[in-house]
Amino acid sequence: MKIFLQIFVFALVAIFLAPVFALLNEGVQSLVSEKATLSSDLLSRYGLTSLLLLAGSVSGAVLFGTSAAYLCARFDFRGRRLIQWLSILPLGVPSYLVAYTWVDFLVDQGVPGGSLRNLPNTCFVFAVCLSPYVFLPSFSAFSALSGSLLESAKLLGKSQFEIFRLIEFPLARASMFAGGILAGMEVLADFGTVDFMAIDTWSKGIYRSWFGYGDRGRASLLAVILFLISGTLLFWETNVRAKNSLARSGRSVSLHTRKKLPFIKSLPFLFFALIPALVSCVFPALILTQRVYSKSDPEQWASVVSPALTTLGMASVSSVIVVVLGLAMVLIWRSNPGKFVRSLARIGALGYALPGGVLGLGLLILLAPFSLTGSVFGLLLAYCIRFATIGTSTLEAAWLAIPRVYDEQARLLGCTSWGVFNRVTLPLLQNSIACAFILTCIDIVKELPATMLLRPFNFETLAIRTYNLASDERLSETAPSSLAMIALCMTGVFVAEKLGAFGVSERSRSGK
Amino acid sequence: MLKRIIISLLGSAVVSFAAHSESSKKSLNIYTTRHYEADVTLAKDFEKKTGIAVNIVQIKEPAQLLARVLEEKNSTQADLVITTDVGNLWRAAEAGLFQPLASEAINKAVPAALRDSNGLWTGLAMRVRLIAYNKEKVKPEQVARLEDLAAPALKGRVLVRSSNHVYNQSLAATFLAASGRDALMTWSKGVTANLARKPQGGDTDQIKAIAAGEGDVAIVNSYYVARLLDSKNSADKELMKNISIVFPNQKDRGAHVNVSGGGITRHAKNAAHARQFLEYLVSKEGQEIFASASKEYPVRSDVAAPAVLKAYGEPKLDLKGLSAIGNFTPEAVKVLDEAGWR
Numbered sequence: 001m002k003i004f005l006q007i008f009v010f011a012l013v014a015i016f017l018a019p020v021f022a023l024l025n026e027g028v029q030s031l032v033s034e035k036a037t038l039s040s041d042l043l044s045r046y047g048l049t050s051l052l053l054l055a056g057s058v059s060g061a062v063l064f065g066t067s068a069a070y071l072c073a074r075f076d077f078r079g080r081r082l083i084q085w086l087s088i089l090p091l092g093v094p095s096y097l098v099a100y101t102w103v104d105f106l107v108d109q110g111v112p113g114g115s116l117r118n119l120p121n122t123c124f125v126f127a128v129c130l131s132p133y134v135f136l137p138s139f140s141a142f143s144a145l146s147g148s149l150l151e152s153a154k155l156l157g158k159s160q161f162e163i164f165r166l167i168e169f170p171l172a173r174a175s176m177f178a179g180g181i182l183a184g185m186e187v188l189a190d191f192g193t194v195d196f197m198a199i200d201t202w203s204k205g206i207y208r209s210w211f212g213y214g215d216r217g218r219a220s221l222l223a224v225i226l227f228l229i230s231g232t233l234l235f236w237e238t239n240v241r242a243k244n245s246l247a248r249s250g251r252s253v254s255l256h257t258r259k260k261l262p263f264i265k266s267l268p269f270l271f272f273a274l275i276p277a278l279v280s281c282v283f284p285a286l287i288l289t290q291r292v293y294s295k296s297d298p299e300q301w302a303s304v305v306s307p308a309l310t311t312l313g314m315a316s317v318s319s320v321i322v323v324v325l326g327l328a329m330v331l332i333w334r335s336n337p338g339k340f341v342r343s344l345a346r347i348g349a350l351g352y353a354l355p356g357g358v359l360g361l362g363l364l365i366l367l368a369p370f371s372l373t374g375s376v377f378g379l380l381l382a383y384c385i386r387f388a389t390i391g392t393s394t395l396e397a398a399w400l401a402i403p404r405v406y407d408e409q410a411r412l413l414g415c416t417s418w419g420v421f422n423r424v425t426l427p428l429l430q431n432s433i434a435c436a437f438i439l440t441c442i443d444i445v446k447e448l449p450a451t452m453l454l455r456p457f458n459f460e461t462l463a464i465r466t467y468n469l470a471s472d473e474r475l476s477e478t479a480p481s482s483l484a485m486i487a488l489c490m491t492g493v494f495v496a497e498k499l500g501a502f503g504v505s506e507r508s509r510s511g512k
Numbered sequence: 513m514l515k516r517i518i519i520s521l522l523g524s525a526v527v528s529f530a531a532h533s534e535s536s537k538k539s540l541n542i543y544t545t546r547h548y549e550a551d552v553t554l555a556k557d558f559e560k561k562t563g564i565a566v567n568i569v570q571i572k573e574p575a576q577l578l579a580r581v582l583e584e585k586n587s588t589q590a591d592l593v594i595t596t597d598v599g600n601l602w603r604a605a606e607a608g609l610f611q612p613l614a615s616e617a618i619n620k621a622v623p624a625a626l627r628d629s630n631g632l633w634t635g636l637a638m639r640v641r642l643i644a645y646n647k648e649k650v651k652p653e654q655v656a657r658l659e660d661l662a663a664p665a666l667k668g669r670v671l672v673r674s675s676n677h678v679y680n681q682s683l684a685a686t687f688l689a690a691s692g693r694d695a696l697m698t699w700s701k702g703v704t705a706n707l708a709r710k711p712q713g714g715d716t717d718q719i720k721a722i723a724a725g726e727g728d729v730a731i732v733n734s735y736y737v738a739r740l741l742d743s744k745n746s747a748d749k750e751l752m753k754n755i756s757i758v759f760p761n762q763k764d765r766g767a768h769v770n771v772s773g774g775g776i777t778r779h780a781k782n783a784a785h786a787r788q789f790l791e792y793l794v795s796k797e798g799q800e801i802f803a804s805a806s807k808e809y810p811v812r813s814d815v816a817a818p819a820v821l822k823a824y825g826e827p828k829l830d831l832k833g834l835s836a837i838g839n840f841t842p843e844a845v846k847v848l849d850e851a852g853w854r
Contacts (some may be wrong), residue, residue, distance in 0.1 A: 036842045042849055108747075112726045113717055114709030198674065198712035200854060211575040212681060212845040214603065361579065368583035374569060453576050457541060457567035457589070468547040471572060473716040473736060 005332055009341050012325075013348040016385050019362025020227060020354070023220040026365065030217020037215050043205050043222075050201040053123060053194070054184050060127025061183040065134025066176050068273040070168070073142030076258035077266040086277035087135045088497060092489030093280050094446040095129040096192035097466065097482055101284040103196070104475040122197040126187050128276040133186070134179035141175035142168065147257065174240050181237040185230045189355035192448060192467070202226055203355065216361075223358035230353035238346060285486055291479040304462070304480045311445055311461040311488070314376075318383035319391075319440040325384065326391030326436055327429075330399045331421065349392060351385035357449030359386055364453060374456045382450040387443050391436045398432035399425070431499045438496040442489045462488070539565040540785040543581060544594040545574045546772060550805035551594075557801070558792050564785050574600040574678065582607055586779045592786040594636070594774035597678050599685065601773045602838025605632045610775035615787050621794040625831040626771055626811045633775035636793050637808035640734040640759060640827055641683050641768040644719055647756045649728045658687070658760045658768070661729060662702025670706040671718040671730035675848040679715070679733060683768045684844035686833030690765050693847060700851035711854050716740070723751045734821055738807035741820040759827035766830035770837070772808070 068087045072080055099122075107113045145168060153163050191203040202222065210219035261269075292300065329345055351359070363382055367373045402425065410420045426433075448463045455464075465481040544551065547570055555566040571577040574595045581588050581604075593604060604610060610632040618627070618634050626635035643655045649669075654660060661670050675681060688696045708727030718730035719740060737757055740748045759767040774793070776786040792798050799810035807818045816822065 036846045039849060107717070107720060107724070110724060112709075112724055113713055113721055114726050117710070117712045195676070198710055198854070204676070208676060208845075211573060211678070212676065213842045214575065215842075216575075216579065361576075364580055364583050368580075368585065368587070371584070371587040373580060373584055374589060452571055453580065455569060457569050459569070468570070468572065471714075472547055473714040 002338070005335070006341055006344075009329075009332060009344050009348070013344050015381075016348045016351050016388070018366055019359055019385065020224065022362045022365040023227075023358065024224050026217050027221030027224055028217075030215060030221060035213065035215060037213050037218050038205060038209050046200050046202050046205045049119070049199060050188065050203075052119060053126070053199060053201060054187050056119065056123030057126035057130065057187045058180045058184045060123055061130040061134050062176055062180045064127055064131035064273075064276050065136075065179060066138045066172075067269075068131070068276070069135050069139035069142055070164075071269050071273055073139050073145075074168070074258060075261040075266070077261040077270070078263050079266075079270060083270065083273050084139070085494075085497060086274060086281075087139075088132050088493055089277050089490060090129050090280040091132045092442060092493045093129065093284065093486055094192075094448075094463070095125055095186075095190065095280075096196060096448075097485070098129055098280050098284055099125050099193050099196050100466075100470055100475055100478065101287050101482070102279075105287050117196075117198040119199060122194060122199050124279075125193060125197070126183070126190075128279045130183035130186055131276040133183040134176055137175035137179040138172050141172035145171060174243065178237045178240045181233050181240070185233050185353060188226060188230050188233075189353075191355065191357060196470075206358065220358075220361065223355070223361070227350075227354055227358070231350045234350060234353050235346070238349075281486070281490070285483070288479045288483045288486070291476055292483060295476075295479075300477075300480045304465070304484050307460045307462045307465045307481060308484050308488070310459060311463070311485075314379065314383075314451075314461065315441040315444040316437075318380050318387075318444055319437045321380060321384055322388055322391040322440045323395075323433055323437050325388055326395040327433070329392045330395045333396065334399065345392075349389040352387070352389040354386060355449070356382075356386060356447055356451075357453065360450040360453035363450070367454075373454060376456060378454045379451060379456075382454055383440075383444050383447065386447070386450065387440050390440050390443060394436040394439060395429065395432055398429055402428050434499050435496045438492045438499075442492045445485060445488055445492075538563055538785070539567060540591055540782050540789055541567045541569075541589045542592045542594060542786075542789075543569050543571065543577055543590040544774075545570070545572060545577050545596050545600070546594060547572060548806040550801055550808075553805055554793060554798060554801050557797075558789055561792070562785075562788065564788070566789070578604055578607070578609075581609060581777065588777060588779055589781075590777050591780035591782040592774055592776055592789060594772065596770070596772045597682055597837070598635070598771045598773065598834050599678070599682055599837040599841050601628070601633045601771075601775065602835075604775065605630070606838070609777055611778045611780065611783065613776060613787065613790065615791055617791045618794055621791075622811050623813070625834065626773075628775070629835075633773050634790060634794065635771035635773040635811045636790075637772050637799075637802040637806070638769050638811060638829070639772075639808055640829065641679060641731060641770070642734055642737070642757050642827075643760050644722060644730045644732050644737060644755050644757050646722050646728040647754050652756070652758050655729055655758055656760065656762070657764070658683075658731075659699060660760075661731070662699050662706065664706075666706045666729060668706065669708050669728040670703055671708050671721050671727040672703065672711050672853075673714060673718060673731075674711040675845070675853045679770070680731075680848070680853075681841050681845055682770050682837045683731070684848055685837045685840035686765075686768050686830060688840045688844045688847065689833060689836030690830075693843070696844065696847050697851060700848055700853050704851050704853045719751060719755060722755055723753075734809065735807040735818075738818045738820045742807065742818075757824055759825070761830065762828050765833065766828040768833060769809075769829040769831065771811070771834060 068083065072084045072087070103113065103116050106116055149167060150163060153167055158166065188202070191207065194201050194203065206219045206222045206226070209215045209222060332341060332345070359382055363378060364373055367378050372378050406424055407420050410424045415423065446463060448467055451461055452464055462481045462485045466478045466485065469475070469478045469481070555568065558564065559566050571580065574597060577593070577595060578600060581590055581593060593609065595601060595604070605628055612631045613634060614631070622634050627633070645652070645655050654665065673680065675684070684696060684700065687699065708721070715732040715736040718732055719736065721727055722730055740752050743749060761767055774790055776783050780786055794811060796812065796815055799812045799815040802808045803810050803815060803818050809817050
């Protein structure tokens with residue numbers, strides 16, 4: 001049984017990493033070529049820009065995410081639950097859409113375009129769009145702070161600030177950090193937003209080598225380097241999270257009570273906490289709605305129906321597979337498979353560190369000999385490799401929360417191990433399964449570059465439709481497809497939140 | 513329990529996918545980089561006339577599209593490859609992607625300069641890269657040649673998109689072919705020094721920037737100008753109120769022109785349909801759709817240019833430059849990089 005498991009996991013990981021090896025192979029061949037290519041001087045400049053962008057975006061996301069999380073976890077005020085919900089909402093809007101909508105809107109208002117496309121603004125766009133990645137873990141961390149610990153500090157005469165500095169911040173630091181790393185990976189993998197905002201990052205090096213110099217090998221090599229960097233970040237994140245959960249698991253937690261904050265006093269904080277949601281969702285949605293409305297062309301929706309169906313179909317089928325894979329992984333985990341399988345499985349999760357366009361090229365090279373490019377299968381594979389982590393990590397977290405006693409009691413009552421899984425674990429995981437499904441769906445709806453490269457005939461998703469209109473310089477016509485995308489993703493976020501996906505809802509707090 | 517979950521998840525997936533099955537006997541499979549509404553109109557019209565179902569994969573970036581066909585080798589489903597920019601047609605032909613067109617109708621309709629010399633691909637529509645300027649601040653003779661954009665008088669007034677874009681890469685390639693590396697270097701350094709702002713946005717954004725007073729002169733493609741001039745939207749027309757255009761280099765090599773074109777793949781399973789479609793695209797009817805719907809210049813001499821552009825005269829085009837684009841692009845990009853044109 002154990003050897004069977006090992007083979008299964010090994011095969012899965014091999015499939016997941018195959019595109020990287022295809023790229024590496026391609027890249028090594030380019031080392032000997034003498035063609036005109038990107039100078040290392042420029043490349044280092046792109047690298048530096050990437051670092052600056054990374055630093056700016058991540059600190060912004062941490063600032064927005066943590067302050068909202070701290071506010072909502074430690075204080076009680078009117079509108080708190082609304083803020084909690086709004087802080088997650090940016091998950092549902094791709095950052096390139098936020099950039100398109102704002103820049104187009106502001107230029108139409110007479111703001112010079114040259115003053116909009118710059119590094120600080122790009123950092124800001126990323127900061128608001130990625131703030132949920134920080135908000136979610138830090139909110140759980142702040143919420144889980146032991147009430148007795150905080151009470152003791154207060155009794156010992158510590159001020160609010162000292163409590164924050166000495167207790168709250170250190171205990172939540174790891175979660176904030178882990179969220180920040182995830183946000184950073186998204187920044188590194190992005191091309192659409194930075195391209196539009198005229199920022200030259202490492203991704204530009206990849207695409208300029210390929211498209212400008214016709215140097216696919218060099219492009220692959222740069223992509224592998226990016227993958228290694230993101231991969232390291234992801235590994236780091238997993239480690240930080242693991243250590244953190246270890247530190248907390250031993251302690252029994254008495255929940256703290258939230259401090260009442262008078263409405264007037266809460267206003268400035270409220271406003272600050274609202275910035276991400278306003279900038280990334282509310283205003284863009286209003287601008288786009290106004291555009292659709294002012295055009296009053298009933299036909300404009302007709303062109304969105306088929307892409308919307310394709311998007312939904314593709315997202316749901318792939319997410320089913322991701323969820324099933326996630327369950328399988330967690331099942332393997334639960335069966336004490338040994339260190340080898342564990343580390344293998346962690347390597348498999350690295351698919352998340354591959355930017356979509358690069359993953360697309362790797363898969364293209366791999367799938368072509370089997371005539372599988374341009375097949376739904378190829379796309380499914382791409383989505384699974386890229387997003388499997390989301391399913392696995394969501395389910396893993398939920399599974400860890402189920403006490404082992406349940407399993408043992410079921411076994412004592414005569415259940416087989418399959419019976420335990422089917423009749424005890426699965427029903428308990430129902431909500432988490434739905435959440436993993438929805439979260440994966442949202443990411444697939446937003447995915448663009450891999451879909452573009454690998455898609456079959458007559459196959460258009462909402463993201464592709466939006467991108468094509470935008471690159472044909474018809475930004476105002478992107479409104480219906482953009483709105484449809486936002487609506488889909490936000491509905492997803494809403495339902496997932498209701499199901500307790502983010503551990504933010506009241507029920508999941510009091511249920512513990 | 514597991515069953516119930518899987519069934520309900522799969523159920524939702526299947527329902528939304530049901531809309532996506534189709535079957536047809538006579539068909540034609542196209543890979544294209546073009547993302548214009550005109551292409552959809554043309555395909556639909558062809559479908560109606562011939563009963564041949566047209567299936568399309570569109571990949572915006574030519575290098576990616578070529579990578580896909582090249583990797584697919586003889587198992588490719590593409591019968592026809594259509595791409596913007598003659599450099600990509602050249603690269604595709606070099607890579608042995610095409611079979612001879614072998615069509616009298618195409619040879620008759622399209623001038624030899626707009627076809628491959630070995631008969632592997634044909635041009636379908638043209639765009640001219642021209643100079644748009646603020647009528648109140650610039651005299652047309654100040655920007656009669658591309659070279660003029662590097663003149664010190666235009667310091668801080670020139671607008672152009674990033675050199676990431678193939679429009680500028682091809683333009684630089686023809687410049688390189690016509691005047692040599694040093695001239696291109698001097699020119700691109702001059703343009704870079706004259707920039708009103710960091711290269712950014714698309715061509716329409718450059719026009720908007722002239723209208724907003726961020727700069728006075730811009731390099732843009734003809735069809736973007738035509739689209740704004742012809743727009744039903746009053747704000748678009750307002751943009752063009754103070755803007756006029758010149759076709760550059762009329763007294764020497766002619767204005768930089770680029771071609772969208774197509775070729776039949778070597779492993780095409782429906783080569784006859786592909787040929788039929790290309791013949792339709794270069795027919796009078798097809799060319800008229802290119803001119804009216806996407807505002808491109810027709811490749812046929814007996815079909816009129818987009819009406820709004822005709823008002824600015826009949827440009828002399830740098831047809832000789834076309835054949836240089838493929839070969840010279842990597843070197844040209846290198847020069848642009850060195851000159852600091854982002």
